[in-house]
Amino acid sequence: MKKNNSLLRREPISNTNLLMTITVCTFICMYVIAMIAWGGGFLNPQQFLDLFNNNAYLLIIACGLTMVMISGGIDISGGGITALVTMVCVVYLEDHGGTVLGSLFIALGIGLAFGLVHGILVSYLEIQPFIVTLAGMFFARGMITIVSIAxxxxxxxxxxxxKQARITLPGIGYYGKTGNFIPAQIEPGVLVAITIVLVIAVILKWTRFGRNLYAVGGSSHSALTLGINVKRTKFYAYLFAGLLSGISGYVYLLHTGAGDAANAAQAEMQAIASNIIGGTLLTGGVGNVIGTLFGMLSLKTITNIVIASGLTKPYYQSITTGLMLCFFILLQSVILAIREKGHFRLLLPEWMRFGKTSKNESD
Amino acid sequence: MGNGLKKFTRSQLVIPLFSLLLLVVFNLIRDVEFFSVSIVTNNQGNRVLSGNLISILNGASAVAIISIGMTLITSSCKGQDISVAAVAAIAGSVFVSVLRSNEITVPVIILAFLFSCLVTVLFSTFNGILVAIFKIQPMIATLILFSAGRSIAYWINGGATPTVSSPLLSSIGGFIPGIPIPSPIIIMVMFLILISLVLRFTNLGLYTQVVGINEETAHLNGINPILIKLIAFMISGICVATAGCITVCRIGLINHETLLLDAEMDVILTVAIGGTALSGGKFNLYGSVIGAYIIQALTVTLYAMKVPSAAVKAYKAIVIIVIVMISSPVVKEFAINLYKKLFKKQVGTNIPMKAS
Known part of the structure; x- marks a missing residue:
């Protein structure tokens, strides 16, 4: 009888899933409202796909950052590494007669090298992650001009x-001004980004490493007493983030085809913002890469909405971005504070849950 | 003697002073001329000091002033404010817009400064409320103003980069007639003295550290952590306004995009090099200020070595990593173990093993 009761009692949704659900709902609401209010571009599937085309690199950086943030750290070197990879690859292709495969390996190598150094310094030498990755960012940005100033x-x-390869999506498209059907296209970088999102989602949910990350971020001391190798887990998180930054650099290069010191400017902060909107907490232990995806989409859609509503000056975009961040940050803070007191439970039926939900300890 | 040495090696000032010494020795070996200070007559007819040392002290003053506020925030809130440079741009914009709407006289400059102080304190209090009351990580909370701040500055200026020029302003940003020392250095020293007097003669410094070390204990002892954090943010706001106004006076115009660009990163580095743990707790104001001079000395040294300005960052990164590696507890422990192994006879078992 007792067993039956516990089966009937619905488990509360975990913090990770709650924050992610809020983000997904907000994004969908935002997009639907935009579709109804402004129509035009928002009804065009190509504009939606362009969100991915233009920001595939950002999505990849943000995914790496999600892992680091879940483990309780921070990595602000993503934008710098991305820019460095674009420059080195272009110089290699142009001046040294390189091959495409070779440049891809260079991109991965640069990313891995940065990740390795960050990982060792943060996890084994216990230096503050902010300082280490800040130095990484400075180093990468400085190296770009050493490789080539112009x-x-x-x-x-x-x-x-x-670079010019496009993948046509069957059945999705829009009608041009002359009435002809133009199919929607995505760049190869988008496929890479989506694959990475899915792979990381699987890693975080169903592998030992992923669960260790949550444990380490939630409480590294408890994780240590449970026998988790805290240092190695953190090390791998930074290694992954570095590798993903390298891939992101190559995707950026596929999108723009140019190496420039100003590439991916502010990408690290946009990646952090995507993560925050997506429900990943800087304190660690809470977050999901699917949330990051929707966080990035929300961040970019709000810019489109601001432009569509006639406020074309660039400063309106950053002010609205700031306001949106403010809204999400306050929302998360309030929700988590209420949940800690145990007054607030969002109950979802079994079929709507995104997977296993952890039991709320403050029951 | 031995006791004093031990006390000194444990203090937070060891790493910054050691790094500064290293830079000085490096420059002495490289080029003794680096330290030469000469008196030249500038284009306004003043006899002023000139040389690398003066330019280090002068160039670092804005970052040093901001780092004072950042040290307090780091200590009490266990996190950093990354919006300082953006808020400094707002302060500069307010300063310039007040100056431009009036004739520039001494009272108007003071009024403009006070007004920009008021605005930055309001913005800092907004950050402070998010951090102290809503209990949001400082870095996340200040990300809002980090992304919106420079746009707000642009908005205040009406989308332009207005210039202001007056002999009064250039005496704030450059030299006061008759005094050979650049006035930013004087302002910086006065500011440091003021803040350290405030911290010495009130309990603010102690309370700030207590809140940073253990908020719960502070609360049980009758200290209001929210108030202390808010005060730290307000002081930081005044620091930021001062730094922003000095920079505007120095360059004579407000460019919201480039004013104190990347200064937030430099300031956080400064605090870390200065011996204050970025995870809060005990702070060292003088260490932070020395840290600012270390960063600037490093930059000037690299310029003197003919390193292109855009590439300076890469070398800076290497030096920073070396400095933080030396001060890392793991490396320290390793060094102590090595020392023990090598000199087992002299050293007993009671070497303090500093745990992280």
């Missing part, structure tokens, strides 16, 4: 072919 454009034939 912006460079890639004109490598095989690379250009890869």
């Amino acid at each position: 912006p460079r454009t890639a004109a490598h034939e095989a690379f250009l072919k890869l």
